[in-house]
Amino acid sequence: MTESDDVLVVGVGSSHGDDQAGWLVIDALRPQKIASICLRKAAVPHDLLDWIPGVHSLHLVDACPTFHSVQRWDLTKTSHKQLGANPGTLEPTGILQNLRSSGSHQISVCDVIDLARTLKIMPTIAVLWAIPGTRFQPGDTLTDSCARCVRIAAELIESELRSA
Amino acid sequence: MIEVSALTRVEGEGALRVTLQGDEVVDVQLAIYEPPRFFEALLRGRSLEEVPDITARICGICPIAYQMTSIHALEQALGVTVSPQIRQLRRLLYCGEWIESHGVHMHLLHIPDFFGRSSSIELAQQYPDEVARGLRLKKHGNDLLEVLGGRAVHPINVAVGGFYRAPSKQRLHALIDDFRWGLDAAIETAKWVASFDFPDFTQPYEMVALQHDDEYPMNEGRIVSTDGLSIDPSEYERHFEERQVGHSTALQAVRIPEETSYHVGPLARVNLNRDKLSPRAQQVLEDLGVSWPCFNPFQSIIARAVEVVHAYEESLQIMMQYEPVSPPRAQYVARPGEGMAATEAPRGLIYHRYRVDEKGKITFAKIVPPTSQNQLQIESDLRAFLPTILDRQEDAIAMECEKLIRCYDPCISCATHFLKLRIDRQ
Numbered sequence: 001m002t003e004s005d006d007v008l009v010v011g012v013g014s015s016h017g018d019d020q021a022g023w024l025v026i027d028a029l030r031p032q033k034i035a036s037i038c039l040r041k042a043a044v045p046h047d048l049l050d051w052i053p054g055v056h057s058l059h060l061v062d063a064c065p066t067f068h069s070v071q072r073w074d075l076t077k078t079s080h081k082q083l084g085a086n087p088g089t090l091e092p093t094g095i096l097q098n099l100r101s102s103g104s105h106q107i108s109v110c111d112v113i114d115l116a117r118t119l120k121i122m123p124t125i126a127v128l129w130a131i132p133g134t135r136f137q138p139g140d141t142l143t144d145s146c147a148r149c150v151r152i153a154a155e156l157i158e159s160e161l162r163s164a
Numbered sequence: 165m166i167e168v169s170a171l172t173r174v175e176g177e178g179a180l181r182v183t184l185q186g187d188e189v190v191d192v193q194l195a196i197y198e199p200p201r202f203f204e205a206l207l208r209g210r211s212l213e214e215v216p217d218i219t220a221r222i223c224g225i226c227p228i229a230y231q232m233t234s235i236h237a238l239e240q241a242l243g244v245t246v247s248p249q250i251r252q253l254r255r256l257l258y259c260g261e262w263i264e265s266h267g268v269h270m271h272l273l274h275i276p277d278f279f280g281r282s283s284s285i286e287l288a289q290q291y292p293d294e295v296a297r298g299l300r301l302k303k304h305g306n307d308l309l310e311v312l313g314g315r316a317v318h319p320i321n322v323a324v325g326g327f328y329r330a331p332s333k334q335r336l337h338a339l340i341d342d343f344r345w346g347l348d349a350a351i352e353t354a355k356w357v358a359s360f361d362f363p364d365f366t367q368p369y370e371m372v373a374l375q376h377d378d379e380y381p382m383n384e385g386r387i388v389s390t391d392g393l394s395i396d397p398s399e400y401e402r403h404f405e406e407r408q409v410g411h412s413t414a415l416q417a418v419r420i421p422e423e424t425s426y427h428v429g430p431l432a433r434v435n436l437n438r439d440k441l442s443p444r445a446q447q448v449l450e451d452l453g454v455s456w457p458c459f460n461p462f463q464s465i466i467a468r469a470v471e472v473v474h475a476y477e478e479s480l481q482i483m484m485q486y487e488p489v490s491p492p493r494a495q496y497v498a499r500p501g502e503g504m505a506a507t508e509a510p511r512g513l514i515y516h517r518y519r520v521d522e523k524g525k526i527t528f529a530k531i532v533p534p535t536s537q538n539q540l541q542i543e544s545d546l547r548a549f550l551p552t553i554l555d556r557q558e559d560a561i562a563m564e565c566e567k568l569i570r571c572y573d574p575c576i577s578c579a580t581h582f583l584k585l586r587i588d589r590q
Binding site for chain 1 (some may be wrong): 206
């Protein structure tokens with residue numbers, strides 16, 4: 001990482017349709033040159049485990065098909081039951097299980113958060129931003145509604161980081 | 165019928181359906197219900213320069229294998245030859261991907277099985293130092309991919325002919341201390357993994373992998389098997405065929421004309437190429453006390469662990485000798501042609517074929533991932549394994565079936581051009 005390790009913002013996603021949302025938020029934040037932050041893109045949630053040791057504050061951005069507006073959760077204050085189901089299952093009972101990156105395609109965000117807590121590397125501040133999306137298949141383009149939410153999310157995150 | 169409706173701790177979505185008549189296993193179906201990916205169709209009409217970038221997106225965990233196999237196939241079609249230095253950097257790229265992918269699979273997906281744990285979180289509660297060690301190995305793999313590939317996520321620096329930009333000596337040398345630590349850590353991991361309790365289960369596999377006269381195979385070589393096959397990759401489709409099956413959106417590959425299953429992956433590679441492992445990896449293999457060749461799928465994790473040792477040792481050798489490559493990319497002129505290539509993804513043999521027109525546009529693409537090649541073998545394994553566990557409760561049977569499937573580290577979303585086990589008792 002070339003930027004500071006104090007604040008880490010990670011966009012999780014892929015190049016398919018609205019699944020680009022997390023990456024596009026990172027692209028939108030980069031020109032703002034906010035001091036002391038590190039911006040990263042991840043294709044798989046478990047890459048977070050490479051970057052969070054030693055980080056004080058984490059903002060995680062991912063697409064989600066469930067909601068209709070940008071959502072924000074404080075991961076350090078949200079209960080495990082609200083965040084996700086029992087580890088190792090696919091029951092979509094919690095917030096994290098509905099994220100695009102939390103399908104069975106890879107190790108889920110829920111498991112990554114739990115593992116970080118177990119290994120005592122979880123940042124003191126951890127915020128999840130979910131961006132609503134509807135199209136996620138290979139070959140899909142970004143929808144206009146998701147593009148709008150990307151801009152909104154980037155502005156909200158920038159505002160929060162500058163006021164911190 | 166025993167049914168596992170959604171496999172867990174594998175990459176992708178799949179289910180398992182078993183039909184029993186008394187204690188006899190009548191049918192086993194590994195049902196993949198991922199939507200088909202259509203990448204082969206997506207590539208048609210695109211320029212050949214776009215192919216590595218597009219194929220990298222087939223898999224978030226092993227993008228290099230897809231990129232590089234496409235590049236090798238296209239270079240064959242165009243008659244491109246790369247320098248020895250570019251060749252070495254490509255092997256370094258594979259080392260990075262193997263370290264990363266094997267590290268993830270072992271520590272986050274597979275090792276929990278050997279301790280009766282349902283997740284890496286539970287494993288980390290019992291073995292925090294070992295899991296932390298494994299995560300550090302994974303990070304090293306990603307760090308190397310970032311230096312060579314431009315970024316760890318869908319690398320952008322690899323191209324037909326070589327690399328867009330050669331990495332600086334300084335950036336590669338900055339990794340050496342970590343990789344020296346990693347080599348020792350990988351050896352400790354291999355020793356730990358080899359100490360696990362393994363079910364006594366072997367199968368008379370035909371194991372298939374690349375083989376090279378001078379090196380442990382990664383991205384070049386002949387395709388060989390434990391049954392005596394030895395062919396150039398251009399002959400792949402005369403000996404292997406992908407077929408559709410009604411119960412799965414993933415294709416299944418068979419040997420032709422026998423129409424039999426076969427096994428690809430680290431166990432096949434080690435079985436067929438033990439003498440080409442690096443010196444420390446060979447020593448570790450000898451010290452572990454496992455009898456080779458090994459046909460127990462549960463011990464594939466040992467093969468993975470030994471390959472991580474090899475990847476670290478070879479990475480150090482390449483990095484310490486590295487001088488910046490100039491030019492980083494061989495030149496070529498688009499011409500009509502057809503090319504085939506096979507390389508070794510972390511999960512096993514991967515094959516690509518492309519046709520290119522006079523303008524450098526793709527007119528045909530065929531991609532055969534390792535997981536589709538193992539599909540039929542997994543079903544066959546389960547058919548043989550189930551009679552040994554049918555006396556258990558159904559949830560325990562389901563769990564044991566999942567464990568066997570996880571030995572193959574299936575990358576299910578790649579295999580489609582979660583495990584719910586359903587058992588029908590008739």
